[in-house]
Amino acid sequence: MNKLFRASNVVLLLLCAMYFITYLDRVNVSTAAAGFSKDFGLSKTQIGLVFSAFAYPYLVFQIIGGWVSDRFGSRRTLIVCGLIWASATVLTGLAGGLVSMLAARVLLGLGEGATFPAATAAMSRWIAAERRGFAQGITHAAARVGNAAAPAAIVAVMAAYGWRDSFYVCAAISFAWVGLWALSFTEDPAAHPRITAEELKDLPVARKVRVPVPWGPLFKRMAPVTIVYFCYGWTLWLFLSWIPQYFLHSYDLNLAKSALFASSVFLAGVIGDTLGGIVTDKLF
Numbered sequence: 001m002n003k004l005f006r007a008s009n010v011v012l013l014l015l016c017a018m019y020f021i022t023y024l025d026r027v028n029v030s031t032a033a034a035g036f037s038k039d040f041g042l043s044k045t046q047i048g049l050v051f052s053a054f055a056y057p058y059l060v061f062q063i064i065g066g067w068v069s070d071r072f073g074s075r076r077t078l079i080v081c082g083l084i085w086a087s088a089t090v091l092t093g094l095a096g097g098l099v100s101m102l103a104a105r106v107l108l109g110l111g112e113g114a115t116f117p118a119a120t121a122a123m124s125r126w127i128a129a130e131r132r133g134f135a136q137g138i139t140h141a142a143a144r145v146g147n148a149a150a151p152a153a154i155v156a157v158m159a160a161y162g163w164r165d166s167f168y169v170c171a172a173i174s175f176a177w178v179g180l181w182a183l184s185f186t187e188d189p190a191a192h193p194r195i196t197a198e199e200l201k202d203l204p205v206a207r208k209v210r211v212p213v214p215w216g217p218l219f220k221r222m223a224p225v226t227i228v229y230f231c232y233g234w235t236l237w238l239f240l241s242w243i244p245q246y247f248l249h250s251y252d253l254n255l256a257k258s259a260l261f262a263s264s265v266f267l268a269g270v271i272g273d274t275l276g277g278i279v280t281d282k283l284f
Contacts, residue, residue, distance in 0.1 A: 006196070006199050007189070007192045007194045007195045007196075007199060008126050008127065008128075008189070008195075008199060008203065010184060010194075011122065011126045011184070011185060012123075012126070012127065012135055012138070012139075014177075014180060014181055014184060014185065015119050015122065015123065015135075015139050016138060016139050016141075016142035017142070017177055017180075018078070018082075018115065018119060018177060018181070019119070019139045019140065019142040019143040019146065020142040020143065020145055020146040020149075021146065021170075021173055021174055021177055022085065022112050022115055022143070022146070023143040023144075023146030023147050023150070023240075024146040024149060024150050024153075024170055024173070025085060025086075025089050025108065025112070025170050025171075025174060026054055026108065026112060026240070027146070027147055027150045027240045027241075028089075028150050028153075028154050028166060028167065028170055029050060029051065029054075029092065029105070030051065030150070030151075030240065030241055030242070030243070030244045031150060031151045031154040031155060031158075031166075031244045032154055032158065032163040032166055032167070033047050033050070033051075033244075034158075034163075034244075035158055035162065035163030036095070036101065036163055039163075040097050040098055040101070042098060046098055048241075049098075049102065050098070050101050050102060050105055051105075051241040051242075052241075053102045053105035053106050053109070054105045054106070054108050054109040054112075055109060055237070056106070056109065057106050057107075057109035057110045057113060058109035058110075058112060058113045059109075059113070060113065061109070061110060061112075061113020061114045062113050062114070062116070062117065064113075064114070065077075065113055065114030065115070065116070065117035065118060066114075066117035066118075066120075066121065068114050068117075068118070069114065069117050069118035069121040070121065073187045074118045074119070074121050074122035074125075074185070074187065075181070075182070075185050075186070075187050077114055077118040078115060078118050078119070078122075078178075078181055078185075079178055079181060079182050081111050081112065081113075081114050081115050081118065082111070082115075082174060082175075082177060082178035082181065083111075083175075083178055084107065084110060084111030085108055085111030085112050085115075085174060086111075086171050086174035086175045086178065087107070087111075087171075088104050088105075088107035088108035088110075088111055089104075089108065089167050089168075089170050089171035089174060090167065090168065090171040091103070091104040091107065092104040092105065092108070092167045093163075093164040093165070093166075093167030093168050093171070094164070119139065122185070123135050123136070123139075124204065125187075125188075125189060125203070125204065126189055126203065127203075128202045128203060128204070129204060130281060131281065132281070133276075133277045133278065133279075133280030133281035133284065134277045134278055134281050135277070136277050136280075137273050137274050137275070137276050137277015137278060137280070138273075138274055138277060140273040140276075140277075141269070141270045141271075141273035141274040141277075143273075144266050144267070144269035144270045144272075144273055145266075145267075145270055147240060147263075147266035147269065148263040148264075148265075148266035148267045148269075148270070149263070150263075151244050151260075151263050152260065152263050153166075153169075154166045157169055189203050239265060239266075243261075243265055
């Protein structure tokens with residue numbers, strides 16, 4: 001079998017697609033704001049509330065998402081999460097004002113909150129230890145591709161059909177991914193119909209016994225990473241939420257040109273994330 005199409009690579013490709021779609025679904029609102037803010041007569045503060053509504057439930061479900069994935073498995077967790085976030089994207093397109101838009105964004109945060117912990121759990125079983133840095137880098141690079149693709153793609157759909165249809169298109173892509181994930185992923189790599197003995201040999205062996213978690217040393221070790229990630233998240237979300245609006249209003253660009261500049265910012269992240277994963281594997 002061609003190594004490129006090994007079962008583990010297909011799983012990694014599906015996870016890359018998930019990262020791409022989730023970021024496409026969460027940042028499309030930044031570009032679409034040029035349309036719905038006029039329709040609903042929203043102020044900049046109200047637009048900011050729409051952007052922020054996603055983050056609060058997302059925060060909570062990021063914390064418990066790992067437990068949910070351990071309890072119910074990555075397959076079921078991501079199927080349910082995918083159905084929720086795809087439905088929330090549809091409801092965003094159906095929104096009739098500020099309140100319904102906020103509700104749809106809260107639902108999107110609920111759906112996407114557990115996705116990354118569940119994806120990481122899947123990688124821990126399906127990706128060889130020496131490739132995990134690359135796997136993390138390439139999946140996050142796919143997320144940056146989603147960031148970069150969103151402005152141009154949303155503007156194209158908005159120009160042809162309107163801002164509501166841009167959410168319907170994103171929702172259709174999300175539902176399609178859920179179907180592919182349900183058909184292609186198995187919790188245990190050994191149960192996959194296309195797995196080979198050679199491939200299984202490279203994958204980590206599943207633990208049969210639960211090991212007590214050393215919470216004290218774990219928190220101490222994770223504290224620097226948590227601080228770095230907080231700073232990264234603060235900067236990232238500023239760019240994700242406001243870059244399209246910044247280019248549109250601060251430089252008096254039209255919607256198409258502002259989308260081009262917004263996309264170029266995120267394309268640089270594709271290179272950074274990919275190289276970061278490769279360098280991590282080389283170092284550790």
